[in-house]
Amino acid sequence: MANTIRLTGCHQVPRSVSDDRTGTPLWIPVSQYSYLALATTAFEHVHSLSLDFHLEKRTGEILSALNKGGAINSFLEKITFEAVPRLADLAVAVLYFLLTFGALYATIAAVITVFSLHMTIKMASTRADLRRDMVNADREEEAVKNDSITSYETVKYFNADAYESTRYQETVQRFQAAEAKYARSMGDMNIYQTLVFMCGVLIMLVVAAVDVARGTKSVGGFLVILTYLYRLQEPLQFFSSFYRTIQQALISGERLLELFKIQPTVVDRLGAEPLLNCDGHIRWTNVQFSYRTRPALRDISLVCLPGTTTAFVGESGGGKSTILRLMFRYYNCDSGTIAIDGQDVKDLTIDSVRRHIGVVPQDPVLFNETIMFNLKYGNPDVSDEEVYEACRAASIHDRILTFARGYDTKVGDRGTLLSGGEKQRVAIAHTILKKPKIVMLDEATSALDSKTEQQIQKKLIRGGSLGQGRTLLIVAHRLSTIAHADQILVLHAGSIVEKGTHDELLAMNGRYASMWLSQSQQAPIVARSGFSDGDHQ
Structure with a gap:
């Protein structure tokens, strides 16, 4: 299934094609469309937010939140493609026991089903805070990593490599502690769920064995009940993990959902x-x-x-x-x-x-693309000759020609491969081209x-x-x-x-x-x- 989630440790990583379910081609375009819509909407929303938000934001943390779009997509996929069919399975199972074996067996099957689902919801809810702590620790780890790498030069200026390594190691350890605590709680939950199901199976088998001893049920009927009970286990196991999965997806995507709640402070007036x-x-x-x-x-x-x-x-x-x-x-x-x-x-x-309005800032920020890409960014329709003329006016054309690849030279992250003066002159030429x-x-x-x-x-x-x-x-x-x-x-x-x-x-x-x-x-x-x-x- 497209864009589902792989759990590595407890980190969630988006992927393109499912490796745990074959599925029909229908799943792929529907899943990809939902992921595309969610990811682009989140991206556009963050860009639409006003300057006050962007001045106060923590870039690494925001990037980590945007990467959690796959978690919400996983939630939508499971609701759309899996939950409804499995509910139908459970309803058919109870109905089958009612029609084939009688009301007592149907009642036991219904009790097993309802109690298992109720216990899953209650136990998963009590572990939500543990999951949230783990996700927050994961996001903090991503934020520290991204911020540190972005501030590479500052780290070097202050000989802070060891400090940054220690700081990042501490965030990883905090994540691992939260992950271990959550994993232990989920292991306990799985044990309780299995015990509940096995107790229900034992009760139904005891009733069936009594019926066989009385002669009201055949041995073949006993085997049918046993076989169908284990078939009932599959949808129950699905729902025991389903609730945890959607809860995990929503908690992982909480920060992304919080971003959607933030509205720009400067917007167009009506009319x-x-x-x-x-x-x-x-x-x-x-x-x-x-x-x-x-x-x-x-x-x-x-x-x-x-x-x-x-x-x-x-x-x-x-x-x-x-x-x-x-x-x-x-x-x-x-x-x-x-x-x-x-x-x-x-x-x-x-x-x-x-x-x-054209703006030439004191410290221009360029894309990690070619000089030509950056110059044409604001006005892609300009000709190369117009670009050259603007660069001559900004006294940067001759300098660019000395580069090995000329206008096809990549400028590095935020333009760091250019000097401050070169970036300013590129920004001036860029503004000329915006006209x-x-x-x-x-x-x-x-x-x-x-x-x-x-x-x-x-x-x-x-x-x-x-x-x-x-x-x-x-x-x-x-x-x-x-x-x-x-x-x-x-x-x-x-x-x-x-x-x-x-x-x-x-x-x-x-x-x-x-x-x-x-x-x-x-x-x-x-x-x-x-x-x-x-x-x-």
């Missing part, structure tokens, strides 16, 4: 319409936002005209990245309005808003050397293929990268404390001027280097 065309006109009016109980933005009002560049600067934690997250509809503001081209984003579908009207750069050139950064600033961001005709929102700590901006907003504790151009803010002699002076003293900086003919020290 929301798509943003079909975008000019890039942005207006924020008295926007307030808090992460749960922690205030993040206070009374933010700003206007970004189409084709202009707006930069956000300030200390860490001042609210710069939060502004970009609200623009991308990761969150809804608590009060106030965010409008694009005069339309409140809450009245627009989330997907349509995001289609018009958005609003571009958000979150420290997008922080990993680049000064020369490369200036090249990108001159030919790409300011009047180039990324900046021309697009509204740019830039978060930066290096003020030299945003000195050309049409307006610069200085954020402090979630509020805009200064606003103006580079020259206007320097003339204010406030926070921006202090930051500029501090960076100038740390390293001689030529203000607007590469952006204008004038030099400002």
